[in-house]
Amino acid sequence: xxxxxxxxxxxxxxxxxxxxxxxxxxxxxxxxxxxxxxxxxxxxxxxxxxxxxxxxxxxxxxxxxxxxxxxxxxxxxxxxxxxxxxxxxxxxxxxxxxxxxxxxxxxxxxxxxxxxxxxxxxxxxxxxxxxxxxxxxxxxxxxxxxxxxxxxxxxxxxxxxxxxxxxxxxxxxxxxxxxxxxxxxxxxxxxxxxxxxxxxxxxxxxxxxxxxxxxxxxxxxxxxxxxxxxxxxxxxxxxxxxxxxxxxx
Amino acid sequence: xxxxxxxxxxxxxxxxxxxxxxxxxxxxxxxxxxxxxxxxxxxxxxxxxxxxxxxxxxxxxxxxxxxxxxxxxxxxxxxxxxxxxxxxxxxxxxxxxxxxxxxxxxxxxxxxxxxxxxxxxxxxxxxxxxxxxxxxxxxxxxxxxxxxxxxxxxxxxxxxxxxxxxxxxxxxxxxxxxxxxxxxxxxxxxxxxxxxxxxxxxxxxxxxxxxxxxxxxxxxxxxxxxxxxxxxxxxxxxxxxxxxxxxx
Numbered sequence: 180x181x182x183x184x185x186x187x188x189x190x191x192x193x194x195x196x197x198x199x200x201x202x203x204x205x206x207x208x209x210x211x212x213x214x215x216x217x218x219x220x221x222x223x224x225x226x227x228x229x230x231x232x233x234x235x236x237x238x239x240x241x242x243x244x245x246x247x248x249x250x251x252x253x254x255x256x257x258x259x260x261x262x263x264x265x266x267x268x269x270x271x272x273x274x275x276x277x278x279x280x281x282x283x284x285x286x287x288x289x290x291x292x293x294x295x296x297x298x299x300x301x302x303x304x305x306x307x308x309x310x311x312x313x314x315x316x317x318x319x320x321x322x323x324x325x326x327x328x329x330x331x332x333x334x335x336x337x338x339x340x341x342x343x344x345x346x347x348x349x350x351x352x353x354x355x356x357x358x359x360x361x362x363x364x365x366x367x368x369x370x371x372x373x374x375x376x377x378x379x380x381x382x383x384x385x386x387x388x389x390x391x392x393x394x395x396x397x398x399x400x401x402x403x404x405x406x407x408x409x410x411x412x413x414x415x416x417x418x419x420x421x422x423x424x425x426x427x428x
Numbered sequence: 429x430x431x432x433x434x435x436x437x438x439x440x441x442x443x444x445x446x447x448x449x450x451x452x453x454x455x456x457x458x459x460x461x462x463x464x465x466x467x468x469x470x471x472x473x474x475x476x477x478x479x480x481x482x483x484x485x486x487x488x489x490x491x492x493x494x495x496x497x498x499x500x501x502x503x504x505x506x507x508x509x510x511x512x513x514x515x516x517x518x519x520x521x522x523x524x525x526x527x528x529x530x531x532x533x534x535x536x537x538x539x540x541x542x543x544x545x546x547x548x549x550x551x552x553x554x555x556x557x558x559x560x561x562x563x564x565x566x567x568x569x570x571x572x573x574x575x576x577x578x579x580x581x582x583x584x585x586x587x588x589x590x591x592x593x594x595x596x597x598x599x600x601x602x603x604x605x606x607x608x609x610x611x612x613x614x615x616x617x618x619x620x621x622x623x624x625x626x627x628x629x630x631x632x633x634x635x636x637x638x639x640x641x642x643x644x645x646x647x648x649x650x651x652x653x654x655x656x657x658x659x660x661x662x663x664x665x666x667x668x669x670x671x672x673x674x675x676x
Contacts, residue, residue: 346675349675350637350672353637353638353671354637354639356638358672387602388598388599388602388603388663388664389661390602397658397660397661397662400659401659404653410649410650411646411649412642412669412670413650413667413668413669414638414671415672415675416667418662418665419665421661422602422661422663423598423599426598
């Protein structure tokens, strides 16, 4: 899988799955622009990993829930490198707590980042992709979308929304050879896992067929596959990377 | 190369999707056993194509719905290459008929060829994979198994059955480094769909988001990804290739 000459935008690229996607794509020759919201040091680390391996990447501070962020990211990529081939939406925000304690602010924040942020970046990315009649959009969802998850109804709603959005956009964009897919990870070793209480985590790990959590690199491999020319007849699909947890939907 | 030094078995590999899968696995570095049932000439052509490209392959005739012949496939693989990393259960057949006219022998033929064959191949392949605590099993499903299709009650039942088989097997062997996944294509340009009436073809094309059928190479690419070490946290998944048709 060679991405030489291609340009990718990754949201939430400073750490976790986003970082693994940035590094994997850059190692395969793509020029990568990623954004991060607050973790400047982590973003610098991601950049250092890419640059030390001889790759090309740049980082900008931006909040994807801001309606102007999508357009700004796409403009920045086009100004630097003149094209856009790949968009990967990894930026995510997650909390934990039962419904009765879920504040309206938390709900709005999760929907704005995980779902509406995807809408903003996808809308901005469409025009340059349509002009070249090629594009690969991959939106990170989660097993929460099909399986539900206690204490994370907001995140479940947002990630399920991402799948509905992904399928609809896949139908709209197919005529321009743009594919739109989502990847649904289960328990992956990132900071997002840290908010889940021990007993809930133990319950989850008991269900996973592989009896282990995933690594960000294992999710990135699925994203990179969908971003490659290998996946040219796959669109509107949700690829589960969950070690055999859900196996349904 | 994704599959350097690995060994693969592809059933029904003399033509169509199976052939493309075998050629792609070999291109990625795997040595491939080309199983076929009838067309030895076509199978030898696949072997020749692979060898000409610098790859390694062997043709082996076997009826995959016959227990002892399936055992022969595994024996041939192990005696030739000494290991088994990848099993692609691709062999299949369909006898299309409305349910009211579907004869029991037609039903049995499709269930045996499409479903029981996968059971036999998976069971026979497991000891070699278990001994090395590594394996990649890919079964060839179909959109018909997920969404149904007119005139294909037997085929849809067999292909849906493959999903259940694969997922249950995925749970059984997950702790041993073995993954099992389904690739489920919709309409792919093979001689399988030459029998489809022009009216149905036109209807399908017009309802597929990409407005085209898939190619055998596109199916092969998905199989190669799932067959590679890079799919290490994916198991029990049904990867659909439908060009944005049903999006199950």
